[in-house]
Amino acid sequence: MSARDLVFASIRASLGVTGQEAPRKKVVADRLAGHPAGVVPERARLPLQEKVALFAKMVAAAAGTCDVVARADDVPGAVGSFLRRNNLPLAIRRGDDARLSQLPWSREPMIEISTGPSDGRQLVSVSHAAAGVAETGTLVLVSGKDNPTTLNFLPDNHIVVLDTADLAGDLETVFARLRGTFGEGVLPRVVNMITGPSRSADIEQTLILGAHGPRRLHVIIVDHS
């Protein structure tokens, strides 16, 4: 018997099943297809304005920072002011995501922009979130042709643009939207849920920001309302 057969045989012997029982198969198939929601906290069942406020509050609680701009066209300016505020070089790396490449970067002519994944030499990256979760102040980023994963982890400063149209109250809403985008049972290679900048408390439980990932996480919220 192969290792696989041995493991399955042992599981089935312990459960006293054959794996061919129609009722069990139906229960499992129904759950996978129906993916029923469990307990969803009330906390984030809020009108949009309050949801944005809760999101920003939770990001701050996780040691991230937020700026709110009224239009996508204001994002380059917000990026520029973040860089200047933190005495960072005026250079960013981003993916080819259209939501970023179509922004009027000419308004910040001093910022040097490069595109593609990070090789560890970039200080600042800019990504576009697929979604935000107000419940916990979590950003959801998905990998893909125009959204390199390395940008989320290697640079010291990570700026993430979030459109309030993509801000959900809870995780379940985000998972349902991902299913809508990518199909039932299908996900992109990586879904990164990010809540604040990298940290460690491994030495005497002293919490320190900037372990292996970004030391700063800055969210630029584009709030159309």
Added chain:
Amino acid sequence: MNAFSTSPQFKDNARAALADRELQSALKFVEVNFIARRQEVADKLPEFDALRDSARDIKNHTLANLDLYLEAWEKRVVAQGGKVHYAVTAEDARKIVLDLCRKLGARTVTKGKSMIGEEIAINEYLEANGITPVETDLGEYIIQLRHELPSHIIAPAVHLTKAQVEADFRRVHTHLDANRDLTEPTTMLAEARGVLRDRFLAADVGITGANFLVAETGSSVIVTNEGNGDLTQTLPKAHIVLASIEKLVPTLEDLAQVLRVLARSATGQEMSVYTTVSTGPRREDDPDGPGEYHVVVLDNGRSAMLGGEFRDMLRCIRCGACMNHCPVYHAVGGHAYGWVYPGPMGAVLTPSLIGLDKAGNLPNASTFCGRCEEVCPVHIPLPKLMRHWREREFERHLSPATVRGGLAFWGFFAKRPRLYGLATSVAMRVLAWFGRGRGRFAHLPLAGGWTRYRDFPSPQGATFQSQWKARQR
């Protein structure tokens, strides 16, 4: 063979731990920090207890249908271009990993934190076969430098003081200025970040654990705060996931439920910094990510646990709340338990994985105060399960003759209530008379195990039973 164990010497380990000043000074943080932080976030979420029930039900449902969910998960992994490898034993798992590394021509391997990695002692094995494993979680990195096992499942270096870590960094990072200031955790973290950054970029293979496997999508999920797990799995040419069969949850919705109780129970965070859902290798037009994605699924005795009274233990999501709230863990730390999994969850799991003959002491190292069960996010009845082990130990004649003799002696009286009442009331009176001067005993025949460390108080009045009777009237 599993990782090396000193569990049989638990009593000696515990004695040494109690006398270890550095350990005791490090351990005092556990009780203060973890308990308060968990309570604070639990209080902030009115649905927390309902979520714990939900998490328990999800795990129970998954375990009852584990064969079917495992099949469904495997199908999705393969459909997305990943590979699944089954390992019956720890030995099998090690060989699979080594084989994969060799095929990939790997010389160095970075590692995210993985308790399965510890269980199968993968580092020692890779090293013995010419491949250099580098732990990248700060705590794991520190204990790798010291050649130690983790002393806590989510805070592996919780037994160390910053002075000890400083000494280790100075001993190992000899390429850095000997006069550098390393007195604060901040500078130590910055140093580790610098050293490990190069390792991340140079690694051929990245090995991570998995907090969960999602059947619906064929994904593995890791939950970290440092971001090391993500760098480990993103940069090298292949990502190997070490998982065990009980990590499965059915759907993404189920994942949302268990995530809500995991971080809160573990570190007292609303959500850990990085929760990463990985599905298969780099896609055709992805600009980065590993070219290969392998999952090693370990059984190592778990499928057998499914059939018996220890099935409940397979719900464990490895948050560490039980040890954070355990008075025995607070006193002796994790290393005294002698193997990979310490605290109450270790006391139940370890005998299943390495044998009751080796780990019989662990389920005895409990006062049954019940705090572990009270805080467990999936309601594992840990005291009850420890009691099952004690019963088995007795049945299998594994407990020492003195214990068995003592129990038989006590049992003789316990089965004869009148005789019991008579004997105890006589004994109480005799003890009270002898102890009437000091009110306590420094020495007592047959009670040397007690009086060696503390005085035995002399009885102050009638027995509980006679007092009870008197009150009933």
